[in-house]
Amino acid sequence: MQEIKRKYVVPGDVVVEGNFRPLMNVVRTGNSIISTRIGIAESGREGVKVIPLSGVYIPRVNDxxxxxxxxxxxxxxxxxxxxxxxxxxxxxxxxxxxxxxxxxxxxxxxxxxxxxxxxxxxxxxxxxxxxxxxxxxxxxVQGGELLKISATRVPRLIGKRGSMIQTIEQATQTKVLIGQNGIVVVNGRKPDGVLQAIRAIKMVEEEAHTSNLTQRIKSLLNVADPQQTEIIPKPTTPQEIAQDSKNADDVQSTIEEVEEEIIGEVEKGEKL
Amino acid sequence: MTQTKNLIDEEGKRTDGRTIDDLREIKITVGVIRNADGSAFIEFGRNKIIAAVYGPREVHPKHMALPDRCVLKCRYHMSPFSTDTRKNPAPSRREVEISKVMRESLEPALILEDYPRATIDVFVEVLQADGGSRCAGIVAASVALADAGINMRDIVSACAAGKVDDRIVLDVNDTEDKEGSADMPVAYMPHLDQVTLLQLDGILTRDQFNESLDKAIMGCKKVYEIQKQALMQKYFGNETELKEEQ
Missing domain, CATH: 2.40.50.140 (Nucleic acid-binding proteins)
Structure with missing residues (x-):
């Protein structure tokens, strides 16, 4: 596994010094890479990025x-x-x-x-x-209940490999449609289920940065969790938001060598 | 400006009991307005100021939009009840000027090129004024901008210095501003080490000017720590370091 260093940053903070590739929400000033947003900075081999914790939706291709x-x-x-x-x-x-x-x-x-x-x-x-x-x-969209959440909370609502949203959908017997822009449509046969799903989604939005959220969502929705007594829940601080949005990391680690080559080329390009 | 009474006593204490290098007490709360994209409330001594940021959002009227960057709009306003005699709520000459200098002091910190054809609106409302409200306004606006998640190169910090009883003091209050002989508000970006606002009302010698500027920048650095702490408190609670995952 590659080594990824994480830390909390506010705008202007130096994330890392040295020749790294700026990926997202960072700018290079001299020899250091500085953050431009409040969030969790990740510096790894492939580059440096900051996962923002606030902000409005800015469109991206393929969203x-x-x-x-x-x-x-x-x-x-x-x-x-x-x-x-x-x-x-x-x-x-x-x-x-x-x-x-x-x-x-x-x-x-x-x-x-x-x-x-x-x-x-x-x-x-x-x-x-x-x-x-x-x-x-x-x-x-044929129908359903519409609600808006902050676009920065969308990865948290989806959860690791869709875990959070699956929990909500299964417990409330609803179908939840999530746009990257923070628009959510909830469909369900039972009005109670829909209302409960909306309550859960709003809770995720409000408490996205707090720990142990999945457990609390489960208790809100009265989901029996057989593992609860056996496994101590993993601490889920804001870093889980970071975790959520780096699904591609496993793939990344297998192509480290390729990455290194690319970084090498970028460096060359900069020198030229 | 003429000085009528002693503003610094024999023990070196000022009218509010501070020494010449002390800041007033500063308290910042982030995210006080739900409807805004970012907001902050600051208590800077007896100043009480709310800053709210909206955007990036669509520009109205449309022809005001710039094709290559974002339009930053700032509005500094004093509430009618913010001073001891009622202040007319219509924007005064002074407020229009402060709105302008505030915009110019925030602009260098923002990466406006990231949001072409959009606008960012900053509203600064003074609820209670006590000298140095433009500095306090800039401090609050800057925190609100960071809270709104707008790309910034640095956080802008601000603090004033001035001349009182022929001595250079940090962070002049209302009495010192009115009775003292010079007031110099400075806005500063601590990481980039750049000054974004420097105004001076009064007369200073070259040495006094340098001392004043150094002192104001020192004050800005102290204010910055409070700004950063306020932001950290909102987003990460009491944690300052990220615990490494297993």
Whole structure:
């Protein structure tokens, strides 16, 4: 396993000194890498990043987001994705390449006020996010209870390999749809289950940084935990949020050598 | 400015009992406003100030947006009840100026290029004023910005120094500001070692100026520790070090 050092940082704090690769929420000043957000800094072989604990949603390519149709022109829908940038869903994405504004009625598929699950296919600093619904499980949201949580809490709500959300879904017999932008839709047959799931999600949001959250969610939802008496629950401080968002780490460790080469190349590039 | 009475006694104590190198008591609470993206409440001596940050969010009106970076808007406002005689709630010349210098003192710390076509709104509301409210406002605004999760190069800290009874003192209060002979608010980024605001009201010799600036920066560094502690307290509780996982 590779060695990852973690620590709590506020903006301006030096995360690490030396020639490391800045990955996320860090900037290089001279020889040191400094944090730009409040959060948990991780410095490993692949680079340095800070997992933020606060902030609004900023779109990223390939994020799955839940958005609301707020307007449409003759060629695209305008979608509110809970961000400072409003997203666009081109009509061609829904009707195919031979879409004609004169022939096809856009209101037939989506109308103002509808919710959609979509993926961001393009976004950079010069253009607003562009969405697609052409994928499995994407498209119009048929119904459910809508709630908003902070986008920085989404990894915590999902939990390690989806553990948290699975616990909530199974205990309340609901289906929970989570967008990376912090929009959550809860579906369920029993209204009580839905209400209970919403209560649990709100608790996760409010207490995301506290320890032992999974256990408390389980007791809120009256889930019998056979392991409870045998295993002492692992301390889950804010670092678990960090843990949640590094699912890809196992893969990373197997490709360490490749990483080293890449870092080498980057260094070379910088010198040039 | 003319001085009418002794502001420092024979024992070197000032009107509120501090020595010339003492700061007033500072208390910062982070995240006091639920509706804001980030907020802070500061008690800087007898100053009581709330700062709230909204954003990055959409710019209104749209034509104000900049294509390459974020627009930072600052509003410093004193409540009608913040002073002993009622203050007219309409923005005064002084408030407009302080809003401007506050924006300019925060701007260098923010990475505004990360949020093109958006805006960040900073509201600073003075609930009770006691001299040095622009410094206290900057301190609170900076903490609120960090709380809002906006990318920052450093946290901006601020503190004033001044000349009272021909001596350079740290953190002038209301009486010293009015009766003393000079007041110099300084905003400073401790990690980057850069000054982002320097104003001076009064006359100082070159040596006095240097002493004043050094003293103000020393004060800023002390204030920074309090800012950092307040942020840490909100996000990590009493833990300061991350416990390594097994």
């Amino acid at each position: 799955i987001v839940i958005g609301k149709i707020i307007d449409h022109s003759s060629l695209s829908w305008e979608v509110d994705v809970n961000s400072c940038f409003s997203a666009h869903l081109p009509a061609q994405d829904v009707f195919g390449r031979d879409f004609s504004p004169a022939r096809d009625d856009m209101g037939r598929f989506l109308s103002i006020g509808d919710l959609i699950t979509s993926r961001i296919i393009a976004f950079d600093r010069t253009r607003d996010p562009m969405l697609t619904v052409q994928d499995r499980d994407l498209g119009k």
